[in-house]
Each structure stands twice: as structure tokens, then as C-alpha cells.
């Protein structure tokens with residue numbers, strides 16, 4: 001996809017090829033799955049009163 | 050023996066009812082009044098709307114679950130609340146009208162000791178001319194049936210694209226006062242994902258239209274996260290995804306009329322615009338479900354119990370609603386969800402009246418409000434249901450005089466996983482947490498704790514979302530160990 005100069009898309013950061021790779025890399029994402037679950041669990045524990 | 054009547058068996062009402070039934074046992078009565086025979090895990094309707102799941106996968110029959118739990122289930126809708134009783138009735142009661150169980154259309158007076166209003170939203174398609182699948186031209190994913198219909202229309206569109214036609218798709222919010230941008234966001238990227246899978250993405254122009262001031266506002270005033278060595282606004286994060294997936298966006302928009310193939314909208318600068326579409330999914334604004342309230346003499350006291358939008362007053366500071374944004378405070382938000390006049394009445398989830406918006410109120414020069422209204426997403430809604438259930442348990446079993454449990458949105462966080470496409474290896478989702486939901490600009494530089502607020506997109510997010518689908522359906526069906534699955 002070519003970015004048109006002065007269009008909306010021209011002013012936003014977009015992921016590099018490496019970032020895209022990491023987002024879909026099963027091994028890396030397995031670790032992220034654990035991290036996300038930990039972060040959400042901490043949040044839930046903090047929220048119950 | 051106490052009788053607790055819960056109006057609405059959705060996310061918050063079902064949570065309250067099931068915990069109350071577990072904690073109170075058979076010595077007390079837990080009654081659920083809800084018009085639907087099926088329970089729906091609403092977040093997964095997005096996947097039904099793109100054919101990634103069937104309707105059957107996101108719903109189940111309520112009757113056997115309530116039977117197992119010892120809950121008295123009335124398939125009916127509540128019509129009015131009589132918190133002082135009536136002329137010939139001593140005890141407080143609600144009037145209900147059956148929608149099933151062979152008693153369709155029959156009315157009944159149901160007395161209560163405690164009442165929990167968990168009736169959620171009315172999908173107010175009528176607020177915008179031409180909006181919605183029933184009397185209008187746009188589709189919806191707000192109910193499982195709507196989502197099935199949306200998928201049928203999307204399939205027709207894809208078939209036309211496969212035969213070479215180019216199509217315009219418009220997804221977003223159908224009014225300047227909508228909430229639930231998250232659902233529109235998810236549907237946008239799930240449609241994008243589906244079009245790519247079908248090999249027709251190049252045939253579609255995909256546009257997102259929103260009443261948000263900036264993308265990523267989501268009705269909570271946006272959020273900041275730490276990313277790549279910066280503290281970054283969620284706007285940057287959101288726009289990045291739209292740019293990456295080649296989705297055009299229109300922001301600060303109030304859709305005021307929909308006709309076949311064309312949406313008319315006003316933007317915050319007061320100018321009027323049109324956008325053409327071949328397929329459009331626009332979220333409706335939410336209102337309260339229209340319950341009435343009457344005093345002992347039968348006088349209408351609806352305006353004493355509900356705000357003009359139909360949401361029930363609770364222990365919030367409503368005086369702040371008339372004050373400017375800069376004077377709002379975390380303390381304005383309710384803790385106990387208890388009605389200030391009738392203390393045995395509570396409202397949880399979308400049914401309670403927020404003290405004011407969370408995002409900054411905005412008006413166009415024509416006086417049109419264009420700002421998201423406060424979301425009350427699944428996690429806070431369920432936590433409110435559980436907190437009120439905990440308070441009632443302590444009052445009924447332990448003699449507590451006042452509620453004992455709080456669920457204040459300014460003291461709780463929200464975890465949200467927004468799907469951006471389904472597939473065990475090809476899917477992705479934005480996993481987000483924010484703490485607290487209501488920004489506290491006095492306490493935190495950016496309104497929220499940056500250690501408890503984060504967002505990332507990837508395959509792992511999709512796994513979490515899919516896992517939550519099974520976990521929450523498991524929990525809602527009260528299968529073994531359901532109580533250890535958190536809200």
C-alpha cells in the first residue's frame with residue numbers, strides 16, 4: 001500500500017516489518033499471552049473492594 | 050425470608066443473581082425478571098457478524114441454569130416500580146409483563162424486599178432517522194439476531210465484490226451521543242480481516258465514522274500508555290491501526306439521518322456532510338429501557354427515580370453534571386449503586402445514571418452535542434452486580450445496616466480485549482487495561498496510573514479474547530468452579 005502524501009495515513013506511525021512479525025510470531029506471542037493475563041489479573045485484584 | 054428481585058438477566062443482573070443464589074441458599078428468594086429466554090455473550094456477537102461464529106455458540110437457555118441455581122426465573126419484562134407499595138398493597142412491588150413461559154402478555158405484581166435494576170440499554174435506533182435493521186437501512190451487531198442479519202448482508206456484499214464490483218463500507222456510531230465505540234472498532238477490523246481472507250479487500254473502501262473527538266477516546270476520554278520510550282496518547286495507537294489496515298476515518302461526527310446508500314452527518318465545526326455506503330453497521334445510542342415509577346397513591350415519580358435518559362439515580366453526585374468538565378472529580382461516581390430515596394433499590398451496569406460524561410462535553414455551533422456517553426463495559430458491569438450482591442448478602446445474613454461492598458468506576462480498572470480479526474494463527478486483538486476507568490487528573494499526571502494502563506495488539510490478544518469467550522460462557526452456565534473465574 002502506497003501512502004498518499006498529505007492524507008490521514010501520512011501522519012501516523014505504522015508498524016515496521018519486524019513489529020508485524022512479532023505480533024504474529026507464535027513463540028513471542030505465547031509469552032505476551034502470559035504477560036497480558038498477569039496484567040489483567042493484577043488489575044482485577046486491584047479493582048475488587 | 051427475603052425476596053430479592055433482579056430486573057434484567059444480562060451481564061450485571063446474571064452476575065448478581067447467581068452470586069446471591071449461591072450465598073443465600075434456599076432460605077431466601079432470588080427472582081430474575083428478564084424478557085429473553087436465552088443468555089447472550091454479547092462481545093462475541095462481533096464474530097457472529099462476520100460469520101466467524103454461529104448464533105448458537107454465543108447463546109444458551111437460561112431456564113435450566115436458573116433451575117439448577119434455585120433462582121425463580123420469570124421470562125417477563127418489568128414495566129413499573131412501586132417503591133412505596135400501592136393503594137391496596139402494603140409492600141413495595143414491580144409490575145411485570147410476561148414474554149414467555151406460556152403466559153405471554155399476562156401482567157403480574159411482584160413484591161420485593163430488595164430490588165436490583167440491571168435492565169441494561171434500550172438500543173435507541175429511533176434517535177436517528179433511518180438507523181437500524183428494523184426500520185432503517187443499517188445493520189447492527191448489538192444482539193445475536195442482529196449479528197446474524199449483518200453477516201448475511203456482508204456475505205451478499207462479498208459475493209458482489211467477488212464478481213468484480215467495488216463497494217463502500219461504513220462502520221461506526223449512528224448518533225452524536227453514542228457509547229460503545231469499542232464494538233464499532235472491533236467490527237471494522239473484523240470486516241477488514243474477513244475481506245482480506247476472502248481476497249476482496251482491494252474492492253472495498255472501508256470508512257470508520259465516530260462521535261469521538263479523537264480516535265481512541267472510547268467514551269473514557271482516551272488514555273495514555275507507555276510505548277517505545279514515550280508516554281503516548283491512545284489516539285496515536287488507534288490511528289496507527291486504521292492507517293495500517295487502510296481504513297479511512299471520520300471523527301467528531303453526529304449522524305443525523307440515514308437514507309438508503311447515504312449517511313448525513315454534522316461535524317463539531319457545525320458543517321454538514323454526506324457519506325455514501327453499500328453496507329453500513331452503525332451503533333445506536335443507548336437509553337434506559339423506559340421503566341416507570343409510582344408512589345403509594347399512584348402518582349408518577351419516574352423523574353424522581355430515573356434521569357431523563359431513563360437511567361436510575363444512585364449514590365452519585367449529580368450536582369456535578371451541571372458543572373464544567375474541569376470541576377469534575379473521581380468522587381462524583383457512585384460507590385454502592387444504591388438509590389438515594391429508596392435505599393432497598395440498586396442499579397448496576399448500564400442501568401445506573403452516571404453523574405456526567407467521562408469524555409469532555411462538546412457541542413457544535415448549531416448546539417448539537419457530539420461526544421461519547423460513558424461506557425459501562427462488561428467487567429465493571431459484572432463487578433457492580435457482584436458488589437451489590439455482596440452488600441445484600443451482608444444485610445440479609447449478617448445484619449449489616451448499610452451496603453458493605455463498593456464498585457466505584459473511579460476506583461476500579463477495566464480490562465478490554467478488542468478483536469481485530471478471528472483466527473488461531475491469523476487473528477489479532479488489542480488487549481487493553483486501564484486503571485482507573487474514570488480519569489483522576491488530581492492524582493495522576495495523565496489521569497490514570499501508567500503502570501496499570503497499557504495496550505498492545507497481536508495474536509496473543511486474540512487468544513485471550515477467544516479464551517474469555519469460553520470462560521465467561523462457562524461461568525454464566527454455572528459449570529464446575531465457575532466462581533473462580535473472575536468478573
Ligand SMILES: Cc1cc2nc3c(=O)[nH]c(=O)nc-3n(C[C@H](O)[C@H](O)[C@H](O)COP(=O)(O)OP(=O)(O)OC[C@H]3O[C@@H](n4cnc5c(N)ncnc54)[C@H](O)[C@@H]3O)c2cc1C
Nearest residue numbers: 057059060061091092126127168169232398399425426427
Ligand atoms: C456488540 C457489542 C460488543 C461488546 N463487546 C464488549 C467487550 O468486548 N468487552 C466488554 O467489556 N464489553 C463489551 N460490550 C459491552 C457489554 O456488552 C455491556 O457492557 C454489558 O452487556 C452491560 O451489562 P448490563 O447488565 O448492564 O446490560 P445487558 O448485558 O444488556 O443486560 C440487560 C438485560 O436486561 C434485560 N431487559 C431489558 N429490558 C428489560 C425490562 N424492561 N425488564 C427486565 N429486563 C429487561 C435485557 O433483555 C438484558 O438481558 C459490548 C457491547 C456490544 C453491543
